[in-house]
Amino acid sequence: MNAEPLSPDAATVVAALREELSELHQELVRYDLVVWTGGNVSGRVPGQDLFVIKPSGVPYERLTPQSMVVCDLEGRVVDGGGLKPSSDTAAHAYVYRHMPEVGGIVHTHSTYACAWAARGEPVPCVLTAMADEFGAEIPVGPFAVIGDDSIGRGIVETLTGHRSPAVLMRNHGPFTIGPGPRAAVKAAVMCEDVARSVHISHQLGRPLPIDPEAVDRLHHRYRHAYGQPGTSAQ
Amino acid sequence: MNAEPLSPDAATVVAALREELSELHQELVRYDLVVWTGGNVSGRVPGQDLFVIKPSGVPYERLTPQSMVVCDLEGRVVDGGGLKPSSDTAAHAYVYRHMPEVGGIVHTHSTYACAWAARGEPVPCVLTAMADEFGAEIPVGPFAVIGDDSIGRGIVETLTGHRSPAVLMRNHGPFTIGPGPRAAVKAAVMCEDVARSVHISHQLGRPLPIDPEAVDRLHHRYRHAYGQPGTSAQ
């Protein structure tokens, strides 16, 4: 709270990020990934040791750019306009501190991802769309209780060196990362989509495996050739 | 019907509650917890032996603050504007009479909660979001038929001394309670959400249990630290 004021340049960047995060939270609603006030999106402030995150317990229809909370990388509020940040702030902060390539993080309790997470089972990579976006199974992270660094540590340990931008925290739900918040939201949407399709496929038998070499090829191509130039498969 | 007129203060409180209940009923629609005219929300009039409840058999899109029905704690209509109250009024009245801490009640036939209720099985607490909101399994109440006090008695007997604000009445569906109607609606939304996720998780195997001590810690923290000050995790 006793933070120095932002430079004019940083203030402009933060204002744009507040706007982007406010809109991206509506995608969580649109894709049915959240109920009531659950779930959150954050984004790193480029060039600053700061990130912006959803306030705690505020309904989605009342979220505005102004209601987003600016925190430092220890999770302390820098500019909250009187609002407390998401109760998952410590986990986001931990990830930003330990994964400098991460510019956006999303957490939801989306249904099918939670169903796999409750059993502690990874989602096997049996669809080409999953090979594209995740390049591998979606892995499971450890059981960890809110209140210290254990959730953040579990995310970092599981995703470091893994192609998947999503981890299913055991008995909890998915966290997704990306170079920016929009990519992390996309990963959250795709995570639920493939968790659902693969679950349903398993209900009547065994999905056929995809050859690992084909998974590699699909993932490489998707990362480098999909979408319009400059949009990075987001 | 031969009730005394409300004092001016009580009339203001009732008017605000009518407004709140009219809006809260739309949340049942938004979260797909009800079809046609099924389901209902009620709220206790603070400081009065009265509660306000949905009229019977009126479509959700025609509910207005004026169409809500004011009843006394025996379930008799005090101010109905010519409309009969919900056919579940006796059950709501029983709960308000016997659980003074309850300020709001919701009843739905939401799909997954009904699926557990039809088998008479509680929903086990295998997700951290469930530990947060329910602090335990969601219990099953007895089979009871509309028309006397048996539904209300079943709710009160099951929820008294239980952390869960939700009970699955056998072969019937969920009733949820809260300090006010908004908290009870939240519990109804969360009840269906976790009933669905845990059901789906069970379809492909056994969810892993959560250590009871961790359930306790999560529930305590959620009750006391979540959300903005003064909003009580609603």
Next chain:
Amino acid sequence: MNAEPLSPDAATVVAALREELSELHQELVRYDLVVWTGGNVSGRVPGQDLFVIKPSGVPYERLTPQSMVVCDLEGRVVDGGGLKPSSDTAAHAYVYRHMPEVGGIVHTHSTYACAWAARGEPVPCVLTAMADEFGAEIPVGPFAVIGDDSIGRGIVETLTGHRSPAVLMRNHGPFTIGPGPRAAVKAAVMCEDVARSVHISHQLGRPLPIDPEAVDRLHHRYRHAYGQPGTSAQ
């Protein structure tokens, strides 16, 4: 087509019914009971040997009161404004001819009802909401192919003397009846709702039976005491 013009009174009744049917078709969309141009609602013209039904193959968003088609009880077009009636017209006509108490009919391919119908299994009455509306299991009718009276005959034979206003035609889907088209739409909505809840309940075990005497009591009460006076549990 060579029908006599309607009397002024009948014309007023038909105009109101066209309006009602146009609106009721939107309920099929709203409750996700239909896709593309599938499904249809019809209503009998009171006091006339006529009924009004959806045109064939017209998208729901283009249905208007004017696009509805008036037929006689043999299914011949009396006033179609150039449009052909639903391909299920013969089945509706047969029911109106043989069940004078029926004033409205609905047909859909709603997902869970079709799933039971494809196995030829009735939906057992294991929820109080089902006892209320159906008073019994939802029965299965014979396999019958469009093109002659066999669908209509199957509906009439199955529903005559049965409490249920819904029949699942084998490998086909549900038909529902009611004293008017709105009641038949409600039965179609409730049919899918309970077919879904009971299906999901069965996925993890056996729903508990409801005592037949309790089913009787619930059904009787619902028929006579639910809703506002004069609305007949619709």
Next chain:
Amino acid sequence: MNAEPLSPDAATVVAALREELSELHQELVRYDLVVWTGGNVSGRVPGQDLFVIKPSGVPYERLTPQSMVVCDLEGRVVDGGGLKPSSDTAAHAYVYRHMPEVGGIVHTHSTYACAWAARGEPVPCVLTAMADEFGAEIPVGPFAVIGDDSIGRGIVETLTGHRSPAVLMRNHGPFTIGPGPRAAVKAAVMCEDVARSVHISHQLGRPLPIDPEAVDRLHHRYRHAYGQPGTSAQ
């Protein structure tokens, strides 16, 4: 890119097709067949060796007639307004080259169709609505990786001589064809609808088979007698 300019007549046809495709893509969203930027619709330009297709990686809410990309039958961009065409363009081009009767193609990753595709199992024809639209089971095509002609070849080899306008490409998802893009979109909608109903039916047992002769009769009648004259069961 070094293509000759379109004749004025062809330009008018292309403009109308851009408009139609822009609207048809919204049907994919409305029927929940796609998430994020996945899925695509294309339409052949009548009388030209050209087709029009969705741009790659552009969100559905930003698709306009102008953003659609015109390609030749080798999949080379003829008029893209600076946008790259869908990454599935080579597959669409292959189909248009080898199936002259095809005027529209749709690809999605719709949930239930993908669930069957991941197991490499065809959807059996156990519903009359499926006999109507598909006239047979929905077949499975080979596993094929994006990047050469193998997806297109798999579609053509599977659907040539088959009544079904839909193929489930193994571990990938459905492609549907039609005389025009609207018919192909309808097939995509119906494909997911029956894949879902038949999946759900299988969850609790075995759907009853439909006599092949009845399938033939239903399919023939639907192709020739459904809908308003001139609309070809679309």
